Structure formats: structure tokens, C-alpha cells
Amino acid sequence: MAMTPPFTTSSSLDPARNEPFELGQVQWVRRFGEGDRPALACGYWHVSPAQAPEPFDLLIEADETIHIIEGHLRVEVDGGDIYDLTAGGAASFNKGARTWWTVLAPTVEFFVYS
Numbered sequence: 001m002a003m004t005p006p007f008t009t010s011s012s013l014d015p016a017r018n019e020p021f022e023l024g025q026v027q028w029v030r031r032f033g034e035g036d037r038p039a040l041a042c043g044y045w046h047v048s049p050a051q052a053p054e055p056f057d058l059l060i061e062a063d064e065t066i067h068i069i070e071g072h073l074r075v076e077v078d079g080g081d082i083y084d085l086t087a088g089g090a091a092s093f094n095k096g097a098r099t100w101w102t103v104l105a106p107t108v109e110f111f112v113y114s
Helices: none
Strands: 025-030 041-047 056-059 064-077 082-086 090-093 098-113
Touching: 082 090
Parallel strands: none
Antiparallel strands: 025 041, 041 098, 056 098, 064 082, 064 090, 064 098
16 A cells, blocks of 8 residues: 655745735645645744734634744633633634634734644
């Protein structure tokens, strides 16, 4: 039985590789579908309070795990959980969760969608 080699890429934070995202910018490490993995993606999200001056609601469209590289976010989940995330903080959200995000400082977040 032939095995498919794992898809790998290397990436470090490089502002020249940022591209527009729904809000802020993103630097993709893996896009959906690469390596024959249609439901897996990850990258670095860059956002500032100027780009998101008010809290915004977000319906989580895929399981999502985040790790804050720098900055400060507050994420409130429908049902009462509140995550106050600063550098080194992490959280994970299930697909379908209704959330409200507040960008409190310029933030770089590493995310994985699965």
C-alpha cells in the first residue's frame, strides 16, 4: 500500500507575506485543501483595534484553535464563557459556536481550522 507523504511547509512571521482577510490580514501556513486535507488550514492572523474598533460577532464555521503570539483579545462565547487572551494564551472553539470578539491591542494570533 502506497503512503502519501505528509504535507509540510515552513513559515515564519513575514509581513511581506500578509494578505487581506475578512478583518485584518492573514499569513497562511496551510490553506484549505493543501496536502489533500480539505478541512484543515492554519496561519497567522494580524489585527489591530483600529481595524476592529467595536466588538464583532463571529459564528465559528470550523473547529478553531488559537494561540496568541502577541497582543490582547477578549472572546465571549454564547453561554457565558469569556476568554481574556494575551501573549501565550490559547483557546479552542467548536464549529457552530456563536462568539463576540474584542480586539484590545494589536494582535498576532496563530490559528488552526479543522
